[in-house]
Amino acid sequence: MIDRCQDHCCADANASASPAWRRALWIALAVNAAMFAIEIGAGVAAGSSSLQADSLDFLGDAANYAISLGVTGMALSWRARAALLKGITLFALGTWVAAMTILHATYGTLPKAELMGAVGLLALVTNGAVALMLYRFRGGDANMRSVWICSRNDAIGNAAVLLAALGVFGSGTGWPDVIVASIMAALSLSGGVQIMRHAIAELHAEPQSQTGGTAL
Ligand SMILES: [Zn+2]
Numbered sequence: 001m002i003d004r005c006q007d008h009c010c011a012d013a014n015a016s017a018s019p020a021w022r023r024a025l026w027i028a029l030a031v032n033a034a035m036f037a038i039e040i041g042a043g044v045a046a047g048s049s050s051l052q053a054d055s056l057d058f059l060g061d062a063a064n065y066a067i068s069l070g071v072t073g074m075a076l077s078w079r080a081r082a083a084l085l086k087g088i089t090l091f092a093l094g095t096w097v098a099a100m101t102i103l104h105a106t107y108g109t110l111p112k113a114e115l116m117g118a119v120g121l122l123a124l125v126t127n128g129a130v131a132l133m134l135y136r137f138r139g140g141d142a143n144m145r146s147v148w149i150c151s152r153n154d155a156i157g158n159a160a161v162l163l164a165a166l167g168v169f170g171s172g173t174g175w176p177d178v179i180v181a182s183i184m185a186a187l188s189l190s191g192g193v194q195i196m197r198h199a200i201a202e203l204h205a206e207p208q209s210q211t212g213g214t215a216l
Helices: 019-046 049-070 076-107 113-137 144-171 175-205
Strands: none
Touching: 019 049, 019 113, 049 076, 049 113, 049 144, 049 175, 076 175, 113 144, 144 175
16 A cells, blocks of 8 residues: 555665666566556455555555666656656555445455455565565665565555455455455555645745646
8 A cells, every 4th residue: 555655665766876776676666566466456356455455555666666766867856747646546546446445345245365365475475575685785774774664564564455364254244355445545545645745745846847837
């Protein structure tokens, strides 16, 4: 979910130009983009809103890595525009997840708990592996702390999906999925708004805009 990984985490804007670090960022970008597709697809297939909600974090992280990779030599205003696009995308997807959650609650959809659990576990393992890779490349850097905080928050989200799967399995109802998804969707929507606000403030703070255009 977006709130877990905003500008402060997962990748920093001042990523060094070291080829090894850039390669690590590319790997992290590819893995997160793939996991977004897998988790959102599995979420639809399993009828699980919490899987869909959790997938948005992978998209947000992939966007962060992409911005980090592209940011070297990029004007602040373009970075802010990229962040704004990310915020809008995540807010739109968060709205869709919220709508799906309401639908599932209304129709009493029973998610496939096994698929939820398997993909939630895959997400947890993937996040751990990426964190370990970035941690290793980042040796001694102060930003290791942000990698750690972000990974921990991601793991909490993945664990929430696993708990929801367990709850669905145990109760034979979709309510645990709906409850977890509602919390995640709310965090995603507020996270999306925060990202948009921050990006718009950055665009307005720009002393002079070369293109002269406004963001919206
Ligand atoms: Zn994340």
